[in-house]
Amino acid sequence: xxxxxxxxxxxxxxxxxxxxxxxxxxxxxxxxxxxxxxxxxxxxxxxxxxxxxxxxxxxxxxxxxxxxxxxxxxxxxxxxxxxxxxxxxxxxxxxxxxxxxxxxxxxxxxxxxxxxxxxxxxxxxxxxxxxxxxxxxxxxxxxxxxxxxxxxxxxxxxxxxxxxxxxxxxxxxxxxxxxxxxxxxxxxxxxxxxxxxxxxxxxxxxxxxxxxxxxxxxxxxxxxxxxxxxxxxxxxxxxxxxxxxxxxxxxxxxxxxx
Amino acid sequence: xxxxxxxxxxxxxxxxxxxxxxxxxxxxxxxxxxxxxxxxxxxxxxxxxxxxxxxxxxxxxxxxxxxxxxxxxxxxxxxxxxxxxxxxxxxxxxxxxxxxxxxxxxxxxxxxxxxxxxxxxxxxxxxxxxxxxxxxxxxxxxxxxxxxxxxxxxxxxxxxxxxxxxxxxxxxxxxxxxxxxxxxxxxxxxxxxxxxxxxxxxxxxxxxxxxxxxxxxxxxxxxxxxxxxxxxxxxxxxxxxxxxxxxxxxxxxxxxxxxxxxxxxxxxxxxxxxxxxxxxxxxxxxxxxxxxxxxxxxxxxxxxxxxxxxxxxxxxxxxxxxxxxxxxxxxxxxxxxxxxxxxxxxxxxxxxxxxxxxxxxxxxxxxxxxxxxx
Amino acid sequence: xxxxxxxxxxxxxxxxxxxxxxxxxxxxxxxxxxxxxxxxxxxxxxxxxxxxxxxxxxxxxxxxxxxxxxxxxxxxxxxxxxxxxxxxxxxxxxxxxxxxxxxxxxxxxxxxxxxxxxxxxxxxxxxxxxxxxxxxxxxxxxxxxxxxxxxxxxxxxxxxxxxxxxxxxxxxxxxxxxxxxxxxxxxxxxxxxxxxxxxxxxxxxxxxxxxxxxxxxxxxxxxxxxxxxxxxxxxxxxxxxxxxxxxxxxxxxxxxxxxxxxxxxxxxxxxxxxxxxxxxxxxxxxxxx
Numbered sequence: 001x002x003x004x005x006x007x008x009x010x011x012x013x014x015x016x017x018x019x020x021x022x023x024x025x026x027x028x029x030x031x032x033x034x035x036x037x038x039x040x041x042x043x044x045x046x047x048x049x050x051x052x053x054x055x056x057x058x059x060x061x062x063x064x065x066x067x068x069x070x071x072x073x074x075x076x077x078x079x080x081x082x083x084x085x086x087x088x089x090x091x092x093x094x095x096x097x098x099x100x101x102x103x104x105x106x107x108x109x110x111x112x113x114x115x116x117x118x119x120x121x122x123x124x125x126x127x128x129x130x131x132x133x134x135x136x137x138x139x140x141x142x143x144x145x146x147x148x149x150x151x152x153x154x155x156x157x158x159x160x161x162x163x164x165x166x167x168x169x170x171x172x173x174x175x176x177x178x179x180x181x182x183x184x185x186x187x188x189x190x191x192x193x194x195x196x197x198x199x200x201x202x203x204x205x206x207x208x209x210x211x212x213x214x215x216x217x218x219x220x221x222x223x224x225x226x227x228x229x230x231x232x233x234x235x236x237x238x239x240x241x242x243x244x245x246x247x248x249x250x251x252x253x254x255x256x257x258x
Numbered sequence: 259x260x261x262x263x264x265x266x267x268x269x270x271x272x273x274x275x276x277x278x279x280x281x282x283x284x285x286x287x288x289x290x291x292x293x294x295x296x297x298x299x300x301x302x303x304x305x306x307x308x309x310x311x312x313x314x315x316x317x318x319x320x321x322x323x324x325x326x327x328x329x330x331x332x333x334x335x336x337x338x339x340x341x342x343x344x345x346x347x348x349x350x351x352x353x354x355x356x357x358x359x360x361x362x363x364x365x366x367x368x369x370x371x372x373x374x375x376x377x378x379x380x381x382x383x384x385x386x387x388x389x390x391x392x393x394x395x396x397x398x399x400x401x402x403x404x405x406x407x408x409x410x411x412x413x414x415x416x417x418x419x420x421x422x423x424x425x426x427x428x429x430x431x432x433x434x435x436x437x438x439x440x441x442x443x444x445x446x447x448x449x450x451x452x453x454x455x456x457x458x459x460x461x462x463x464x465x466x467x468x469x470x471x472x473x474x475x476x477x478x479x480x481x482x483x484x485x486x487x488x489x490x491x492x493x494x495x496x497x498x499x500x501x502x503x504x505x506x507x508x509x510x511x512x513x514x515x516x517x518x519x520x521x522x523x524x525x526x527x528x529x530x531x532x533x534x535x536x537x538x539x540x541x542x543x544x545x546x547x548x549x550x551x552x553x554x555x556x557x558x559x560x561x562x563x564x565x566x567x568x569x570x571x572x573x574x575x576x577x578x579x580x581x582x583x584x585x586x587x588x589x590x591x592x593x594x595x596x597x598x599x600x601x602x603x604x605x606x607x608x609x610x611x612x613x614x615x616x617x618x619x620x621x622x623x624x625x626x627x628x629x630x631x632x
Numbered sequence: 633x634x635x636x637x638x639x640x641x642x643x644x645x646x647x648x649x650x651x652x653x654x655x656x657x658x659x660x661x662x663x664x665x666x667x668x669x670x671x672x673x674x675x676x677x678x679x680x681x682x683x684x685x686x687x688x689x690x691x692x693x694x695x696x697x698x699x700x701x702x703x704x705x706x707x708x709x710x711x712x713x714x715x716x717x718x719x720x721x722x723x724x725x726x727x728x729x730x731x732x733x734x735x736x737x738x739x740x741x742x743x744x745x746x747x748x749x750x751x752x753x754x755x756x757x758x759x760x761x762x763x764x765x766x767x768x769x770x771x772x773x774x775x776x777x778x779x780x781x782x783x784x785x786x787x788x789x790x791x792x793x794x795x796x797x798x799x800x801x802x803x804x805x806x807x808x809x810x811x812x813x814x815x816x817x818x819x820x821x822x823x824x825x826x827x828x829x830x831x832x833x834x835x836x837x838x839x840x841x842x843x844x845x846x847x848x849x850x851x852x853x854x855x856x857x858x859x860x861x862x863x864x865x866x867x868x869x870x871x872x873x874x875x876x877x878x879x880x881x882x883x884x885x886x887x888x889x890x891x892x893x894x895x896x897x898x899x900x901x902x903x904x905x906x907x908x909x910x911x912x913x914x915x916x917x918x919x920x921x
Contacts, residue, residue, distance in 0.1 A: 063813065089815030101810040103803040114803050117796065118815025159814065338727055340668070384904060387911040391666035392867070394727055395859045396907070402856065403900045410893065518852060522735060529728055561739040568732030572725040573717045 016041045022071035031057040033227035042201035046218035054227040055207040063095035089118040092166035100156040102144040109140035115162035122164025129158035150181035170206035304435040318547045319445035325539035326448045327495040328524040333534035335488040341397030344404045345374045345493045347516040349500030357424045367501040374497025375490045405516035419511035532580025637768045642885035646878030647778030651836035653861040653873045655829030662805040662825040665726040669734035671854030674837025707830025708823040741848035752841035777839045860903040866913025
């Protein structure tokens with residue numbers, strides 16, 4: 001994976017998601033700068049980085065909530081860079097947003113049903129999600145506003161799954177949740193995602209503050225710093241020191257010589 | 259204080275000259291002088307021109323006052339009221355009532371303003387229970403209540419209204435001149451009052467509330483109190499304008515003085531002129547007075563034109579004409595109420611980018627704005 | 633017995649007010665905006681029905697059947713074309729745009745139809761009444777209006793609760809951004825809400841026109857009654873709107889019994905009382921902050 005831009009890099013169409021030269025601005029600030037990224041079908045990719053590194057902005061651009069100032073996003077061979085957010089579910093991109101964002105005046109079951117609004121054909125359905133989380137079946141009529149953080153996260157996840165995405169985007173799933181809850185949710189991920197061949201599985205791009213969790217579940221990890229990819233690789237191949245340096249950047253005097 | 263902060267920032271970022279903070283530049287000084295001159299000229303007019311001209315200009319003064327007050331409410335306090343005609347009517351009837359008790363009507367204008375502020379206090383307790391668009395319609399209902407209540411009082415003329423007779427002893431030309439000067443005084447007081455108010459602590463509080471109400475509240479701004487103060491001041495100013503209307507017309511009709519059309523005019527003037535600026539209502543009033551003179555014969559079509567212009571302005575010109583002038587290259591500000599940081603040479607901003615031209619556009623949200631109103 | 637009569641008339645009048653109000657309530661619930669031209673669209677429908685009924689063989693019923701769905705479609709277009717643009721500009725813009733619309737409609741009607749009052753002829757229903765004991769006459773028209781109001785409210789409630797689109801409407805009113813993430817185009821959903829609002833207010837305008845005479849200027853007062861009914865009943869609750877309408881109707885008819893000049897004022901006073909002592913309304917469904 002290229003950490004620096006290469007203007008001649010063609011988008012990789014064997015990949016499910018292929019991002020080239022992505023640049024997203026917040027006012028004058030360039031939150032994502034000239035980013036390249038590929039995700040293969042069935043692959044789980046983690047994006048880590050400090051606050052303000054551009055992680056959530058990247059997800060926002062992939063989900064269609066933010067419009068990039070430059071660059072392309074190709075999904076399953078199609079250019080979706082300018083596609084509005086509400087059309088991306090039908091393409092197969094589902095975002096589980098930061099803070100869950102369930103619909104408070106809807107019940108648990110109704111929240112799951114909203115995920116089916118523009119669902120693609122596939123194995124996931126409201127019933128299948130309830131099989132996975134039996135407590136949802138018991139409390140299907142309860143208002144979503146009364147759920148705990150972990151329960152809301154599960155429902156939000158279920159809502160995205162019901163759409164049968166090909167690419168699942170997870171934005172800071174661990175935010176505001178107890179570590180035990182976070183562990184439980186991440187333990188679920190492999191079971192959720194396929195079970196069959198990787199080509200049939202759901203690709204995941206997850207953004208995480210909890211670096212340890214991210215490294216545990218991901219096939220590949222990218223570390224962002226100031227909007228660019230500072231480090232990429234398989235978790236097993238990366239050292240803690242590499243990650244630390246990529247995470248915080250080379251600001252400490254003793255690193256500048258290295 | 260702020261100069262030090264800028265200097266510290268600049269020092270952190272590298273070599274740079276110290277920046278400064280200023281409130282108004284040369285333009286502001288010129289505009290202050292210019293405004294003073296304009297007021298002097300206007301004050302002289304009764305000696306120079308016919309009554310028909312001063313009548314038109316008096317209407318202009320009323321509109322400037324009304325629009326400035328509506329702008330204070332909606333543009334600065336975020337309180338969109340479609341019921342300000344309540345205080346126009348109350349102000350007019352207050353002068354009538356006071357004159358029955360022997361008060362000189364010209365003095366009654368001031369008392370009417372105070373009376374309206376007094377009535378606005380309990381009114382606000384009710385009105386503030388509604389938010390956003392519902393607040394707007396609620397003020398309209400309240401205006402209707404005052405309308406009907408006044409109509410039921412026969413001593414004030416009941417449904418057909420009454421005339422103001424206590425000025426009939428005065429020489430008509432003198433009476434018109436004094437009315438004109440009172441109108442001028444009310445208009446100047448309104449605009450100057452807005453300016454001074456917004457330069458002070460209340461203005462700062464209101465700007466904070468306008469940006470983010472919750473954050474302002476947790477920063478110690480008493481949001482409700484700030485809004486209530488503005489509501490009372492706006493009621494007073496609007497009442498004064500209503501009082502001037504009565505004194506100039508010498509009679510009042512409840513259906514016309516409480517007509518929502520007054521609000522339509524206020525809204526139109528403020529929005530076309532430029533909401534959220536002090537200059538906007540004045541500019542809008544000038545434009546409106548001219549248009550009204552030119553098109554007054556066109557009757558219904560004039561109103562259709564006005565309504566269409568309001569719709570167009572809502573969608574395409576939300577910051578009004580003055581907004582165009584003050585946000586483009588001109589950066590014109592005759593009555594500056596904000597602060598400008600003038601960076602020194604070689605300054606850099608927080609992200610490490612040097613201050614050159616405007617940056618790229620911020621990412622546009624696709625689809626409808628998730629931030630809803632109210 | 634006059635008081636029982638006032639009671640019955642007031643309750644039935646409430647049905648009409650609820651019809652006026654449900655569209656207002658829906659649009660505010662979904663988009664947080666008030667269409668200041670709400671009442672004027674009802675009056676527009678009434679005038680168009682008058683033209684259709686007198687100039688074509690359609691008659692009042694035919695005009696109604698044609699105009700209600702036509703106004704629904706019109707509402708969708710107005711929402712997508714105008715109100716949506718104003719929505720993205722800012723909170724003041726929708727008030728301003730609809731206020732401007734209100735002025736345009738009133739004056740266009742004035743220009744097209746003059747200020748004379750008109751009436752819509754409901755046919756054989758106009759003089760027919762149900763004669764209950766004790767001198768109480770209930771006009772069939774009033775009964776039908778009330779029945780329509782209940783039916784419309786029930787249908788709306790069902791639509792919101794059960795249907796896919798209704799569910800997404802509720803979701804979009806909670807969080808339009810999150811709704812986009814599950815594939816819902818909030819603009820389309822807002823258009824549906826507006827279509828329902830315009831359709832119901834057109835129906836309300838027509839039912840009103842069949843019982844009273846009307847002229848181009850009465851739009852704003854219809855808006856105020858609709859608004860009062862919503863606030864009295866409770867923001868965010870459709871059945872609350874029916875209750876609110878009935879309470880308003882009762883206040884007006886009882887006030888009229890006391891003194892005909894008191895009719896409107898009694899309604900206003902009840903509104904103010906609710907605002908003062910129970911601002912969430914009689915049947916609050918959820919808090920509107």
